[in-house]
Amino acid sequence: MRPIPFIAVLGLAAVVVVSPPQAGAQQADRADVPGDGFGFQAALGFTSISQDYGDVITDGIPAEGGVWYQTGAFRGGLNVLVASYDVVDPFGSQSISQVEIAASALLRFRRQHRLQPFVGARIGAIRFRPEGALFDPVPPPPDELPGENPAKERTGLVGGLSAGAEFWFTRHVGLQALVGYRAFSTDALDIPLLGVTDVKTGGAFDLRLGVEWAI
Amino acid sequence: MRIRTAGLVAAALLALPVSARAQQEMTNDTSVVRNAWGARRSFGLAVGEVALVNAIPWFFNEFIRGGNFTQVNPRSWVENISNGFFFDDNQFNTNFFAHPYHGSLYYSAARSNGLSYWQSAPFSLAGSFFWECCGETHPMAWNDWMATGIGGIAIGETLYRVSSTVLDNQATGPGRIGREVGAFFIDPVRGFNRVVSGRAGRVYANPVDPQDHIPDHLSNYLRAGYRRIESSVNTNDSKYEEGYGAPFVEFDMRFGDPFEDSRHKPFDQFQMDLKMNFGDATFIGGFRIVGNLVTKDLSKSEGAHHLFVVTQNFDYNNTNVVEFGGQAFGAGILSKWRLSDSWSLRSDLNLHGYVLNSVNSEYAFSAEVPDREALRKYDMGAGAGTWLNLGVVRNGLEVFGLGYRLAWVHTLNGSNVNGGDTNHLVQSAIVRGAVPIVGRWGVGADAMGYLRDSYFEQIGFDDVEQKVGVVRVFGWFRTF
Numbered sequence: 001m002r003p004i005p006f007i008a009v010l011g012l013a014a015v016v017v018v019s020p021p022q023a024g025a026q027q028a029d030r031a032d033v034p035g036d037g038f039g040f041q042a043a044l045g046f047t048s049i050s051q052d053y054g055d056v057i058t059d060g061i062p063a064e065g066g067v068w069y070q071t072g073a074f075r076g077g078l079n080v081l082v083a084s085y086d087v088v089d090p091f092g093s094q095s096i097s098q099v100e101i102a103a104s105a106l107l108r109f110r111r112q113h114r115l116q117p118f119v120g121a122r123i124g125a126i127r128f129r130p131e132g133a134l135f136d137p138v139p140p141p142p143d144e145l146p147g148e149n150p151a152k153e154r155t156g157l158v159g160g161l162s163a164g165a166e167f168w169f170t171r172h173v174g175l176q177a178l179v180g181y182r183a184f185s186t187d188a189l190d191i192p193l194l195g196v197t198d199v200k201t202g203g204a205f206d207l208r209l210g211v212e213w214a215i
Numbered sequence: 216m217r218i219r220t221a222g223l224v225a226a227a228l229l230a231l232p233v234s235a236r237a238q239q240e241m242t243n244d245t246s247v248v249r250n251a252w253g254a255r256r257s258f259g260l261a262v263g264e265v266a267l268v269n270a271i272p273w274f275f276n277e278f279i280r281g282g283n284f285t286q287v288n289p290r291s292w293v294e295n296i297s298n299g300f301f302f303d304d305n306q307f308n309t310n311f312f313a314h315p316y317h318g319s320l321y322y323s324a325a326r327s328n329g330l331s332y333w334q335s336a337p338f339s340l341a342g343s344f345f346w347e348c349c350g351e352t353h354p355m356a357w358n359d360w361m362a363t364g365i366g367g368i369a370i371g372e373t374l375y376r377v378s379s380t381v382l383d384n385q386a387t388g389p390g391r392i393g394r395e396v397g398a399f400f401i402d403p404v405r406g407f408n409r410v411v412s413g414r415a416g417r418v419y420a421n422p423v424d425p426q427d428h429i430p431d432h433l434s435n436y437l438r439a440g441y442r443r444i445e446s447s448v449n450t451n452d453s454k455y456e457e458g459y460g461a462p463f464v465e466f467d468m469r470f471g472d473p474f475e476d477s478r479h480k481p482f483d484q485f486q487m488d489l490k491m492n493f494g495d496a497t498f499i500g501g502f503r504i505v506g507n508l509v510t511k512d513l514s515k516s517e518g519a520h521h522l523f524v525v526t527q528n529f530d531y532n533n534t535n536v537v538e539f540g541g542q543a544f545g546a547g548i549l550s551k552w553r554l555s556d557s558w559s560l561r562s563d564l565n566l567h568g569y570v571l572n573s574v575n576s577e578y579a580f581s582a583e584v585p586d587r588e589a590l591r592k593y594d595m596g597a598g599a600g601t602w603l604n605l606g607v608v609r610n611g612l613e614v615f616g617l618g619y620r621l622a623w624v625h626t627l628n629g630s631n632v633n634g635g636d637t638n639h640l641v642q643s644a645i646v647r648g649a650v651p652i653v654g655r656w657g658v659g660a661d662a663m664g665y666l667r668d669s670y671f672e673q674i675g676f677d678d679v680e681q682k683v684g685v686v687r688v689f690g691w692f693r694t695f
Contacts, residue, residue: 084290095290153281
C-alpha cells in the first residue's frame, strides 16, 4: 500500500475539528453515549511504512490495546501496540515485530451524539525486534540461554497524530475507526544481506478499526 | 526506565478512577452492588486487572529477560489459534504449581472486585486462554490452560478465604497494618484492590456471616518434624532404590465444617494442606485443596449425619521420587457418626474425574512437544480417581485416621509415543495419629505407602512398578 502523505491526516483532523462541537464540557447525559469514566479499547488494522524502514519492511498488521479515562471532551490513555511486518523480497519469509507503548490524548466532539469524531496525539517508546535466521548472530552468543532471543532489538521514540470517529451502540459499547500517522526514530539497523545499513527513521500510516468499552 | 515509566502511568490510570469510586463508596450509595467485604462489583476492573496480570509477565519477558517468545502480534495470534493446542515441556513445578498460582491472580482480579466464585471462575479460564493464544508466541499448551485456568480457581478461592481470616476492617493501628500486609502477601491482587480503593485504611463493618470472615469451625494445624522416604523402581530386569530423610513443615487448614455450618456456598468448606520440604526437589513439596462446591443433606439423625458433596480438587506433590499433580472435579459422601459428646467417627468417600493429571514416568523424555527446550520427566493426561478416609475425632482433633487413594492417569502426552497407550495406576494408603500434649500443642506420626504401576504399550518400554514408603514424626500446634 502506498503511504498517504502526512498532510492528508492533518487535513482529516482539520475537518473533524471544524465540525460543530458540543457546547461546554458538561458530562454526556444521554443514556446511550458514555459519560466521564474509565474504558478499554482494542483495535486491528493495517500499517504502511515509509522512510528508512520502508526499504526494509512491508505489510504491517498492528493490533492495539489500551486503557483510558475520559472527562468531558478530553480522554487520556495508555496504549500498547504490537505489529508484525514482512521483510521486503527476497526475504519475505523473515519478519520484524514491533512493540510500542504510548501515552495518548484524544479530543472528542459531538459528545451527545452516537457518532463522535475525534482527533488524537500520542508519544511513546517504540521497539523493533528482527526475527528469523536473517538476523540471528553467527555464531550464536556463547552465553545465550534457552528461551532468550539472540536477535538484538532496536529501540527509539515515536510520536503521532490521528483522527477518526467513534460510534456508540450503547453507553458502554462502541466502535472506533481511525487514520493516523506516526513518526519514529530508533537505533541503527543494518542488514547486509539486503544491502541496507543505518536504518533509523520511519513513518507509519495507520488505518485501524476497533471496539470500545466504557465502564 | 521505560518499563518503570509505563508502570507508573498504568498505576496512575488505574488509581484515578478507583479513588473516585472509593469516594463514592463512602457516601453509602445504595445503587452499587457490594460483596460482604464492601468491594463494589465491577466487571470492568476485573477485566482490566486480568489484562494487567498478563501484561506484567509479558513486559518482564519482553523488556527485561529478552525472551524469544513474547514478540506477539496479530500474525502470531492467528497462527497460534489456527494450530490449536499442544502439550509443553516445562518443569513439573512450573506446570503444576507456578501456573496454577498465576491463574489464582486472574481469579482474584475478579473475586476481589466483588464477583462470586461462579462469576470469577471464567476470568481464570479466559485470562489463561488469552495468555496462551496471544501473550506468547509459543504454541498454545492444553496443560497450561487447564492447570492455570482450573487450578487458578482452586488456589484463588482458597487464598481469598485464607486472606479473609487475616483481615479485620475494625482493627486500627499497627495491628491493622499487619493484617493488611499479611493479606496482601496471601492474596496480592486483593491487597492491591484494598489499597487503591481506600478500603485498606478505612474502619468499617466486617462481614456479617462468619463464613465470609472467620468461620465458626476453623482448624489450622502447623506441623513440623522429620520424614524418611524410601523408594524402589522395578522393571522386568532392573531395580533402582534410593532413600533420604529431611525436615518438613506443614500447614493444614480445615475451613468450615460441612456438618455444622448452615451456609454452603462454594468453598464455604474446604481443606488445604501445604507441605514445605527441606532437602527435596522443591521447597513447596505439596499443595492439596479440596473445596466443597455443593453440599446437600442426605440424611440426618441423632447418631448419624450424611452429606452429598460436589468438590473441586487440586493436587500437587513434588519430591525427589514422586511427581503427581492434577485438577479434578468430584462427588462424594461425607458421613459423621456420633460416638459420644466429644468423640465421633467421620468418613469421606470421593469419586473424581481429572481434567488434567500427571505422574512421573521413566519414558516421559520421549514426549512429543513442539519447540522442545527440555526433556520432561512426567507424563500428562486425564483420568479418574477415588479416595476413602476414615477418622476418629475427639473435640475437633483427628486422633486416628486411615486413608486410601487411587488415581488413574491415562497418558495423553508423554510415554505414549507411536500410538502406544500408557496408563498409570497410583495407589496410596496412610495411617496417622495425633496426641494432644498440652493446650494447643501435641505430637503425631503418620506412615504412607505409595505404589505406582505404569503400563507401557510401546515396544522397548518395560512396565514399571514404583514403591515408596514415607514415615513422618512431628510436633503440631493448633493456631485456631
